[in-house]
Amino acid sequence: MFLRMLRSALAGNQEKPQKSMVEVLQDTQRRLAVAHMRAPRDIHAYIMFGEMRIGNELLMEFTRSCSNDSDSFVPPLKELHRPLASYFLARYFLYSLDLEGARAECGVFNGMSALVMCRTAKTRNPEFDGTDLHLIDSFKGLNRPGPEDHVQARAVDAGAEHGTRSGIAYSEGALAASIHGVREALRDFPRATIHSGWIPEVFPELPDTMWALVHLDVDHYAPTLASLDYFYPKLTKGGVIICDDYGAPLFPGAHRAWDEYCADHDVPYVVLDTGQSVIIKQ
Numbered sequence: 001m002f003l004r005m006l007r008s009a010l011a012g013n014q015e016k017p018q019k020s021m022v023e024v025l026q027d028t029q030r031r032l033a034v035a036h037m038r039a040p041r042d043i044h045a046y047i048m049f050g051e052m053r054i055g056n057e058l059l060m061e062f063t064r065s066c067s068n069d070s071d072s073f074v075p076p077l078k079e080l081h082r083p084l085a086s087y088f089l090a091r092y093f094l095y096s097l098d099l100e101g102a103r104a105e106c107g108v109f110n111g112m113s114a115l116v117m118c119r120t121a122k123t124r125n126p127e128f129d130g131t132d133l134h135l136i137d138s139f140k141g142l143n144r145p146g147p148e149d150h151v152q153a154r155a156v157d158a159g160a161e162h163g164t165r166s167g168i169a170y171s172e173g174a175l176a177a178s179i180h181g182v183r184e185a186l187r188d189f190p191r192a193t194i195h196s197g198w199i200p201e202v203f204p205e206l207p208d209t210m211w212a213l214v215h216l217d218v219d220h221y222a223p224t225l226a227s228l229d230y231f232y233p234k235l236t237k238g239g240v241i242i243c244d245d246y247g248a249p250l251f252p253g254a255h256r257a258w259d260e261y262c263a264d265h266d267v268p269y270v271v272l273d274t275g276q277s278v279i280i281k282q
């Protein structure tokens with residue numbers, strides 16, 4: 001302790017106000033956002049994704065139209081992430097179309113990933129109208145974060161500075177969206193069912209069915225764990241659960257819920273380079 005104080009005093013930083021872990025991560029993200037903002041992102045995108053397609057459609061056009069048509073802003077830092085994450089979601093979605101069961105998304109926000117799934121299905125079946133797709137959101141934003149959602153836990157694992165305080169990135173109610181906006185974005189898919197309510201209280205509204213694919217994007221620990229608890233036992237053999245948030249540094253809760261559920265139920269999974277984690281039920 002004494003040595004640490006002495007070292008700190010010699011470094012002349014004993015007066016520095018302590019940053020919370022969230023602030024440390026937010027500083028890093030801001031720095032990266034500036035770097036991305038100044039970089040020729042369109043050239044990077046063209047080099048990486050220029051020839052990738054979903055069905056016959058170019059991936060870049062496809063994701064751009066899904067974000068525009070759902071009024072979803074994709075910040076510069078996510079511009080190279082979102083197309084690839086959408087591509088992986090689309091590929092798993094197409095795979096799931098050959099399986100028995102319905103499909104669901106937990107965490108819809110303005111409907112961008114829902115639109116990716118619907119338009120992907122349309123590339124396979126031009127008649128696709130949203131049948132058997134269930135979209136679940138509180139439309140009141142995130143639920144109250146619990147201790148597992150505090151950023152400290154994972155950042156310390158990653159070897160962060162001692163003495164940083166923990167904190168949360170987004171508070172209760174952040175990322176609220178309009179159900180009417182989602183209906184409008186999905187107007188070409190009138191049979192997609194939107195379930196407005198809190199997870200898990202809203203689950204009894206869902207049909208008693210098997211599930212072929214579930215996309216989890218609710219950011220926090222409790223709804224991620226509750227969704228895995230609900231859907232995994234009803235997942236068709238070969239069925240898929242994707243968690244969008246596994247690698248998100250500001251949302252350690254989703255990662256912890258996933259790790260906990262998979263360890264407790266001995267479920268194998270993979271983590272993609274986009275940070276999405278994926279189960280295929282065996």
Ligand SMILES: C[S@@+](CC[C@H](N)C(=O)[O-])C[C@H]1O[C@@H](n2cnc3c(N)ncnc32)[C@H](O)[C@@H]1O
Pocket residue numbers: 072106107108109110111112113114136137138139140141142143175176177197198199200217218219220223
């Ligand atoms: C990151 S956003 C989803 C992003 C969306 N998939 C997209 O493509 O833009 C997270 C969403 O999860 C919803 N959400 C979070 N916790 C929830 C809960 N306990 N019950 C229902 N919805 C929840 C929020 O309302 C928010 O719209």
